[in-house]
Amino acid sequence: MTAKALPGFRDFPPHDLALRAYIFAAWRRVATRYGFEEYDGPPLEPLDLYTSKSGDEIVGQLYNFVDKGDRPVALRPEMTPTLARMVAERANGLKKPIRWFSIPQLFRYERQQRGRLREHFQLNCDLIGEAGALADAEIIALAIDVMREFGLGAKDIRVRVSDRRALTALLQARGVTADGMYAAYQFIDKLERMSPADLERHRTTPQPYAPATADDLIAVAGLRGLSQVESAVAMLPDGAAAVAPLTETLAALDAMGLSDWIEIDFTIVRGLAYYTGTVFELFDAGKTLRAICGGGRYDTLLQSLGGVDLPALGFGMGDVVLGELLKDRGLRPEPPSAIDCFVAAVTPEDQPHVLRIAHQLRDAGIRVEYAFGQTAVGKQLKIADARGARLAVVVGPDDRATGTAQLKDLQGSTQEAVAIDALAARCHELLAG
Amino acid sequence: MTAKALPGFRDFPPHDLALRAYIFAAWRRVATRYGFEEYDGPPLEPLDLYTSKSGDEIVGQLYNFVDKGDRPVALRPEMTPTLARMVAERANGLKKPIRWFSIPQLFRYERQQRGRLREHFQLNCDLIGEAGALADAEIIALAIDVMREFGLGAKDIRVRVSDRRALTALLQARGVTADGMYAAYQFIDKLERMSPADLERHRTTPQPYAPATADDLIAVAGLRGLSQVESAVAMLPDGAAAVAPLTETLAALDAMGLSDWIEIDFTIVRGLAYYTGTVFELFDAGKTLRAICGGGRYDTLLQSLGGVDLPALGFGMGDVVLGELLKDRGLRPEPPSAIDCFVAAVTPEDQPHVLRIAHQLRDAGIRVEYAFGQTAVGKQLKIADARGARLAVVVGPDDRATGTAQLKDLQGSTQEAVAIDALAARCHELLAG
Numbered sequence: 083m084t085a086k087a088l089p090g091f092r093d094f095p096p097h098d099l100a101l102r103a104y105i106f107a108a109w110r111r112v113a114t115r116y117g118f119e120e121y122d123g124p125p126l127e128p129l130d131l132y133t134s135k136s137g138d139e140i141v142g143q144l145y146n147f148v149d150k151g152d153r154p155v156a157l158r159p160e161m162t163p164t165l166a167r168m169v170a171e172r173a174n175g176l177k178k179p180i181r182w183f184s185i186p187q188l189f190r191y192e193r194q195q196r197g198r199l200r201e202h203f204q205l206n207c208d209l210i211g212e213a214g215a216l217a218d219a220e221i222i223a224l225a226i227d228v229m230r231e232f233g234l235g236a237k238d239i240r241v242r243v244s245d246r247r248a249l250t251a252l253l254q255a256r257g258v259t260a261d262g263m264y265a266a267y268q269f270i271d272k273l274e275r276m277s278p279a280d281l282e283r284h285r286t287t288p289q290p291y292a293p294a295t296a297d298d299l300i301a302v303a304g305l306r307g308l309s310q311v312e313s314a315v316a317m318l319p320d321g322a323a324a325v326a327p328l329t330e331t332l333a334a335l336d337a338m339g340l341s342d343w344i345e346i347d348f349t350i351v352r353g354l355a356y357y358t359g360t361v362f363e364l365f366d367a368g369k370t371l372r373a374i375c376g377g378g379r380y381d382t383l384l385q386s387l388g389g390v391d392l393p394a395l396g397f398g399m400g401d402v403v404l405g406e407l408l409k410d411r412g413l414r415p416e417p418p419s420a421i422d423c424f425v426a427a428v429t430p431e432d433q434p435h436v437l438r439i440a441h442q443l444r445d446a447g448i449r450v451e452y453a454f455g456q457t458a459v460g461k462q463l464k465i466a467d468a469r470g471a472r473l474a475v476v477v478g479p480d481d482r483a484t485g486t487a488q489l490k491d492l493q494g495s496t497q498e499a500v501a502i503d504a505l506a507a508r509c510h511e512l513l514a515g
Numbered sequence: 516m517t518a519k520a521l522p523g524f525r526d527f528p529p530h531d532l533a534l535r536a537y538i539f540a541a542w543r544r545v546a547t548r549y550g551f552e553e554y555d556g557p558p559l560e561p562l563d564l565y566t567s568k569s570g571d572e573i574v575g576q577l578y579n580f581v582d583k584g585d586r587p588v589a590l591r592p593e594m595t596p597t598l599a600r601m602v603a604e605r606a607n608g609l610k611k612p613i614r615w616f617s618i619p620q621l622f623r624y625e626r627q628q629r630g631r632l633r634e635h636f637q638l639n640c641d642l643i644g645e646a647g648a649l650a651d652a653e654i655i656a657l658a659i660d661v662m663r664e665f666g667l668g669a670k671d672i673r674v675r676v677s678d679r680r681a682l683t684a685l686l687q688a689r690g691v692t693a694d695g696m697y698a699a700y701q702f703i704d705k706l707e708r709m710s711p712a713d714l715e716r717h718r719t720t721p722q723p724y725a726p727a728t729a730d731d732l733i734a735v736a737g738l739r740g741l742s743q744v745e746s747a748v749a750m751l752p753d754g755a756a757a758v759a760p761l762t763e764t765l766a767a768l769d770a771m772g773l774s775d776w777i778e779i780d781f782t783i784v785r786g787l788a789y790y791t792g793t794v795f796e797l798f799d800a801g802k803t804l805r806a807i808c809g810g811g812r813y814d815t816l817l818q819s820l821g822g823v824d825l826p827a828l829g830f831g832m833g834d835v836v837l838g839e840l841l842k843d844r845g846l847r848p849e850p851p852s853a854i855d856c857f858v859a860a861v862t863p864e865d866q867p868h869v870l871r872i873a874h875q876l877r878d879a880g881i882r883v884e885y886a887f888g889q890t891a892v893g894k895q896l897k898i899a900d901a902r903g904a905r906l907a908v909v910v911g912p913d914d915r916a917t918g919t920a921q922l923k924d925l926q927g928s929t930q931e932a933v934a935i936d937a938l939a940a941r942c943h944e945l946l947a948g
Contacts, residue, residue: 099555111880115877124520126524167518167519177901340874438770
């Protein structure tokens with residue numbers, strides 16, 4: 083037998099699955115409060131679903147192969163192409179805006195770096211069919227409320243927001259042409275991690291974003307706060323239109339009481355070419371971890387994927403960085419106990435009653451175990467303790483004669499005789515208390 | 516863009532995902548009541564995890580390939596090898612018995628038959644480290660309680676139970692040797708679906724289970740009910756020991772009040788060679804569908820997989836046949852409404868208040884939407900209706916002046932003015948009512 087999972091893949095024994103389940107449950111609660119409905123697609127898809135969007139170079143990062151029916155296929159590296167297909171197939175029957183979320187497991191074959199995973203789970207929230215800035219505020223607010231659901235505050239997390247429309251207007255004013263725009267985005271995107279030597283190279287060799295210079299781009303990327311951006315854009319011919327969505331988005335977030343979380347920060351570009359408007363990333367305030375969440379508006383992507391022509395925006399939030407953050411901050415909850423109640427037999431003759439009572443309590447929604455073998459009551463109570471049971475029910479010959487059982491509160495160290503028919507209700511009372 | 520998912524793979528738009536989520540939630544509730552803890556493993560595993568158990572012939576049914584690091588890998592076709600690995604890695608640190616469940620998506624490349632899927636989700640419950648018959652009863656009771664959780668009763672579902680120990684003793688008594696035993700199991704397993712020609716061939720040509728005849732096997736497979744089995748086994752030298760676990764299992768299920776569900780039926784063998792004791796399958800009473808669930812005791816499997824030497828038993832229950840059954844019986848629930856409450860603005864100036872109120876209600880756990888554009892209140896209430904909202908909050912200039920909002924119960928057609936700070940509590944009251 084293979085002793086281990088594949089490198090980059092995680093086993094989830096119960097202790098680890100408990101954290102994953104805690105994260106997924108919070109994701110679902112918050113997305114649902116925003117009216118988002120959950121969907122899913124296959125983890126294995128036709129390869130061309132990805133190459134048609136990202137070109138053949140993405141194949142180097144895919145788990146791709148040819149299946150036994152000679153179909154080129156790949157494990158999904160992202161959810162958006164699947165979403166685009168599903169929406170395109172049903173576009174006419176769906177009320178707009180469409181609010182859909184999913185929690186797919188995604189796969190990328192990356193050259194193994196220390197501790198780098200090849201799979202992760204990701205909350206994907208997408209809002210399709212609405213071009214207005216209130217939708218941008220809605221998506222950013224949803225991401226923030228997920229952080230709040232985990233007990234994180236504006237002091238822990240920074241939401242760095244930019245807007246491709248305002249950024250593009252400012253870059254054009256500095257001389258960047260349409261052909262050089264993507265190179266300018268890439269430069270700004272890499273700026274925070276760029277070595278002095280690379281920066282020097284940008285300053286001294288011809289660049290596709292010329293006649294703008296590296297220092298022009300640095301000046302634009304250095305804009306902070308809405309007032310700086312509004313001032314910079316105000317001087318441009320179409321400046322008012324270019325900055326209006328960002329202004330409106332921030333006003334809406336302010337009305338929701340969330341403006342404390344926001345930093346306007348024009349170094350945020352997000353490398354992907356397909357964003358068309360608002361872009362944002364969530365980071366821990368100390369920036370010790372990679373981005374927790376990233377997203378933005380991609381009004382032309384669905385159509386370019388061969389789907390419907392609908393404006394859209396969304397974000398992805400992975401489980402790995404988030405899990406690290408929760409551990410770092412002491413916000414990882416204790417895994418729940420395995421059971422609520424242990425039912426113990428005093429003599430072998432009590433065993434059928436134990437089975438009856440256990441089944442009755444389980445029917446009432448209580449998590450119950452009992453010993454499979456004959457052992458002393460004291461030993462059974464030790465098992466109860468090891469499994470984290472709050473309650474124990476002990477059944478002996480005297481109890482059977484009177485139709486009762488002894489109910490112990492292992493936390494309060496109290497004991498009472500309870501009629502068997504009343505046991506479930508009394509257990510619920512104690513568990514709620 | 517590819518217009519469709521791969522053949523045999525399902526998209527889950529929200530309406531379909533709602534059924535899947537309903538099934539998963541019921542699975543989790545019942546497993547948890549039995550003290551089972553959830554685990555998961557990677558959907559992609561080293562290929563030899565499967566070939567070491569099932570031999571190379573299984574490769575024809577796998578989604579297998581060589582990854583970019585030259586590792587032979589496969590999408591998981593079943594969960595037990597992953598479970599065996601995970602338990603083996605942690606065996607010393609785990610209290611026995613181990614009660615673990617998982618809901619993996621499993622993959623098999625089967626030659627496409629009409630409507631046959633190549634992926635499905637499966638509830639896997641396994642109880643490891645307990646050899647006694649109470650564990651067998653526990654696992655069967657868990658499977659039955661899952662059926663009860665879906666509203667199915669003993670009249671809808673039959674639990675057909677056999678025991679390899681009693682079956683083997685009876686077959687040995689008819690002359691089947693150790694070498695011929697697997698062929699005898701296979702014959703009995705196929706008996707219900709066997710053509711008259713095949714049966715005739717078994718009667719007229721030499722078979723590995725000789726000197727036993729096909730009619731000997733048919734006689735054993737025809738045993739029904741515990742008393743028939745006990746009578747047949749009583750005549751054998753080790754008969755008492757061979758039938759004791761089955762008798763004890765049934766007594767325990769009787770104590771739990773579940774004996775109505777059980778049919779002792781010695782045609783149930785389950786094809787897999789690795790079962791060692793109790794085997795069982797759940798069918799719809801009309802036998803119109805394939806098996807809903809199958810399982811049994813496999814005391815030697817974990818060790819043969821290179822893992823730990825622990826007795827174990829478990830079952831698998833797929834989502835596909837179960838989903839069909841729920842639809843057939845009208846037990847598929849209506850998908851939940853998308854939202855609880857729609858917040859509407861009377862004038863454009865009311866929009867910031869809508870945002871504030873919406874966010875406040877969402878913080879209180881209420882599922883809320885509002886319109887992104889400016890439209891008449893009547894049209895906003897139509898959106899509320901289309902999204903299944905029970906409540907609507909309407910904010911106009913007069914309300915703003917008094918710090919209130921109009922709360923409409925769209926079901927009861929009532930309306931009341933509520934102070935904004937009291938809205939969330941009042942919404943909860945109406946939603947609970």
